[in-house]
Amino acid sequence: MVVTLERVPVVAPAVALRGASVRFGERTLWDGLDLDVARGEFLAVLGPNGSGKTTLMRVLLGLLPLSGGEVRIAGSAPRRGNPTIGYVPQQKALDPDLPLRGRDLVGLGLDGHRLGLGLRGRRERRARVDAALASVGGTAYADSPVGRLSGGEQQRLRVAQALVGDPDVLLCDEPLLSLDLAHQRTVTDLIDARRRDHDTAVLFVTHEINPVLPLVDRVLYLVDGRFRIGPPEEVMTSEVLSELYGTDVDVLRVRDRLVVVGADGRGADGSSGAHH
Numbered sequence: 017m018v019v020t021l022e023r024v025p026v027v028a029p030a031v032a033l034r035g036a037s038v039r040f041g042e043r044t045l046w047d048g049l050d051l052d053v054a055r056g057e058f059l060a061v062l063g064p065n066g067s068g069k070t071t072l073m074r075v076l077l078g079l080l081p082l083s084g085g086e087v088r089i090a091g092s093a094p095r096r097g098n099p100t101i102g103y104v105p106q107q108k109a110l111d112p113d114l115p116l117r118g119r120d121l122v123g124l125g126l127d128g129h130r131l132g133l134g135l136r137g138r139r140e141r142r143a144r145v146d147a148a149l150a151s152v153g154g155t156a157y158a159d160s161p162v163g164r165l166s167g168g169e170q171q172r173l174r175v176a177q178a179l180v181g182d183p184d185v186l187l188c189d190e191p192l193l194s195l196d197l198a199h200q201r202t203v204t205d206l207i208d209a210r211r212r213d214h215d216t217a218v219l220f221v222t223h224e225i226n227p228v229l230p231l232v233d234r235v236l237y238l239v240d241g242r243f244r245i246g247p248p249e250e251v252m253t254s255e256v257l258s259e260l261y262g263t264d265v266d267v268l269r270v271r272d273r274l275v276v277v278g279a280d281g282r283g284a285d286g287s288s289g290a291h292h
């Protein structure tokens with residue numbers, strides 16, 4: 017009998033960190049971070065203010081070198097302007113007089129892509145921007161000045177900008193901040209659809225796990241240089257968070273929401289005693 021071994025393709029993780037550390041002077045933000053994020057995985061990055069969540073995004077975007085260890089993203093070392101990485105920053109109001117239309121903002125996400133400047137390149141560019149605008153329901157304001165749009169509309173355009181380049185990895189830094197519930201839902205649905213349809217890995221920094229809880233595969237929870245990685249049901253427990261914070265923390269499940277109480281008066285969201 018001839019036994020043929022099925023060939024299983026070896027897929028490199030979307031993000032791989034090995035013994036990663038970041039230090040600023042005497043202060044170690046995190047150290048010994050080992051993490052593989054698989055294609056299509058949704059990783060929520062949680063922790064109080066100053067625990068290094070944004071710093072992790074900066075490392076992955078190639079804006080800050082590690083102090084120690086190794087990092088790979090989408091198969092290579094991080095570098096600025098990597099077109100296979102999409103980035104959705106925090107919601108910030110844009111200057112009302114910014115001379116950019118919706119489609120210009122989205123088109124910035126194609127900078128770094130080699131589409132060429134000829135007619136074909138320009139056509140493809142336009143088609144991609146139109147498709148990205150349509151995917152976020154932004155066609156109606158494609159030609160409006162971005163500064164005049166509502167916060168929710170602006171944030172949808174930022175999501176379109178992050179998706180227009182067909183990213184392998186999507187880095188999101190508190191993209192829901194100051195959005196109302198309906199717009200939060202739109203943004204999370206878009207991001208979830210992207211990772212399901214295209215196997216895009218998502219690293220999602222948030223103070224508030226509940227809006228994304230149904231999507232989260234694993235959590236990276238950072239507190240004062242300590243961290244835990246695992247599925248929400250393993251990490252979001254009174255025992256684990258009390259250990260991380262070094263104080264009594266209660267994690268309550270209220271219907272389908274998690275409420276974190278305690279954490280030295282700052283709560284798991286770093287700002288209050290409770291986490292809704």
Ligand SMILES: Nc1ncnc2c1ncn2[C@@H]1O[C@H](COP(=O)(O)OP(=O)(O)OP(=O)(O)O)[C@@H](O)[C@H]1O
Pocket residue numbers: 040045063064065066067068069070071072286
């Ligand atoms: N270039 C730098 N030099 C010195 N310290 C820095 C530098 N960048 C960040 N830090 C410090 O590192 C810490 C972590 O910052 P970071 O923005 O990553 O935290 P965060 O977890 O995203 O916080 P927040 O929830 O408030 O956004 C902060 O105390 C910050 O002041």
